[in-house]
Amino acid sequence: MAIVIEQPDAPRSRKGAQWEKRAWIFMRISGVILIFLIIGHLLVNLVLPERGVKAIDFAFVAGKWASPFWQVYDGLILWLALIHGTNGMRTLVNDYSEREWLRKALNVTLWVTAAALLLLGTLVITTFDPCIDPNVHNYLPDLVCKG
Amino acid sequence: MSIAVESVKEIAAVPSFTVTLFVRRFDPEKDEEPKWQDFDVTVFGTDRVLDALHKIKWELDGSLTFRRSCAHGVCGSDAMRINGRNRLACKTLIKDLDITQPIYVEPIKGLKVEKDLVVDMNPFYQAYRDVKPFLIASDKPTAERIQSPEDRARFEDTTKCILCAACTTSCPVFWTDNQYFGPAAIVNAHRFIFDSRDEAAEVRLDILNDKEGVWRCRTTFNCTEACPRGIEVTKAIAEVKQAVLRGRR
Numbered sequence: 001m002a003i004v005i006e007q008p009d010a011p012r013s014r015k016g017a018q019w020e021k022r023a024w025i026f027m028r029i030s031g032v033i034l035i036f037l038i039i040g041h042l043l044v045n046l047v048l049p050e051r052g053v054k055a056i057d058f059a060f061v062a063g064k065w066a067s068p069f070w071q072v073y074d075g076l077i078l079w080l081a082l083i084h085g086t087n088g089m090r091t092l093v094n095d096y097s098e099r100e101w102l103r104k105a106l107n108v109t110l111w112v113t114a115a116a117l118l119l120l121g122t123l124v125i126t127t128f129d130p131c132i133d134p135n136v137h138n139y140l141p142d143l144v145c146k147g
Numbered sequence: 148m149s150i151a152v153e154s155v156k157e158i159a160a161v162p163s164f165t166v167t168l169f170v171r172r173f174d175p176e177k178d179e180e181p182k183w184q185d186f187d188v189t190v191f192g193t194d195r196v197l198d199a200l201h202k203i204k205w206e207l208d209g210s211l212t213f214r215r216s217c218a219h220g221v222c223g224s225d226a227m228r229i230n231g232r233n234r235l236a237c238k239t240l241i242k243d244l245d246i247t248q249p250i251y252v253e254p255i256k257g258l259k260v261e262k263d264l265v266v267d268m269n270p271f272y273q274a275y276r277d278v279k280p281f282l283i284a285s286d287k288p289t290a291e292r293i294q295s296p297e298d299r300a301r302f303e304d305t306t307k308c309i310l311c312a313a314c315t316t317s318c319p320v321f322w323t324d325n326q327y328f329g330p331a332a333i334v335n336a337h338r339f340i341f342d343s344r345d346e347a348a349e350v351r352l353d354i355l356n357d358k359e360g361v362w363r364c365r366t367t368f369n370c371t372e373a374c375p376r377g378i379e380v381t382k383a384i385a386e387v388k389q390a391v392l393r394g395r396r
Binding site for chain 1: 319320323324356357358360362363365388391392
């Protein structure tokens with residue numbers, strides 16, 4: 001049997017090494033994009049409307065999500081912020097949990113929660129129907145919701 | 148008049164004062180847990196924390212255990228946590244600390260304490276070994292390898308490392324995760340990655356592009372503040388990160 005001598009400089013088996021690099025890059029890029037998205041979000045929701053925060057109600061949201069622009073905008077914030085935040089929590093868990101089972105449990109909880117929230121949020125944004133509100137006729141013209 | 152005469156006399160003498168040192172003691176043969184022990188020591192304005200420790204060991208309690216070799220900030224043996232900050236005991240003047248309060252001296256954090264202020268440095272050295280801290284070149288060393296001053300300046304800062312472990316043991320990531328290479332290993336990888344004579348930058352970058360590699364750095368700058376040689380450690384780590392992203396130095 002031939003003896004195989006390990007190459008000292010050969011690349012080691014590196015499960016998930018690139019993943020850590022990609023996560024790092026994602027945090028930087030999403031962080032920069034989120035700064036602008038969130039400033040815009042706050043301006044449009046709180047500063048520009050005449051009545052400020054009091055302007056936000058079901059009708060306000062319905063009005064925004066009637067436009068594909070705000071659907072994409074809010075969808076972007078949802079995905080970027082949630083993954084950014086969850087990955088940040090993951091690094092905290094990795095930094096401070098010393099027991100392996102605890103680390104795994106916390107991380108699985110984190111990502112399951114994030115996936116559920118992403119799914120719910122995306123569903124709400126893409127399938128939003130203002131007509132589910134029984135009082136919709138109080139603030140929307142009747143022709144929007146037929147029947 | 149008499150006051151003036153006395154003060155003239157005192158100028159010649161180095162002022163002495165009494166300080167209290169709380170030292171974190173641990174004897175593996177007796178203690179379950181480390182405990183604080185306090186010593187009152189008379190020291191001079193020119194004394195360093197190391198001198199106070201010497202005084203304790205030589206005059207008060209010979210069982211006090213700590214490392215030191217050169218005692219002049221070159222060998223890097225006596226890194227310890229003084230008043231919550233990682234410093235070399237031989238480079239910390241007592242008069243520069245707040246002497247109205249006791250001085251707290253502990254072993255550096257994140258490495259197993261063997262006795263008193265002595266810790267097991269092996270994990271630290273292993274991380275250092277893992278980044279291949281030596282010149283790797285394929286050509287035969289038949290002549291001097293010429294390097295321009297500019298190329299040399301590229302890694303000048305990281306050549307200053309004395310492997311005292313002050314940076315690595317000030318790193319909050321290292322405290323909980325001993326697998327992390329730590330600032331010192333990355334600094335020493337930096338020293339060769341950016342050396343124009345070295346040919347194995349890719350190998351080292353590959354080693355540091357790891358789950359426990361440069362990406363664990365949280366840029367807290369503890370390492371830069373801790374370094375007794377004034378190396379800009381966090382900057383060096385950031386440069387290695389950039390090099391990993393580029394895939395070359």
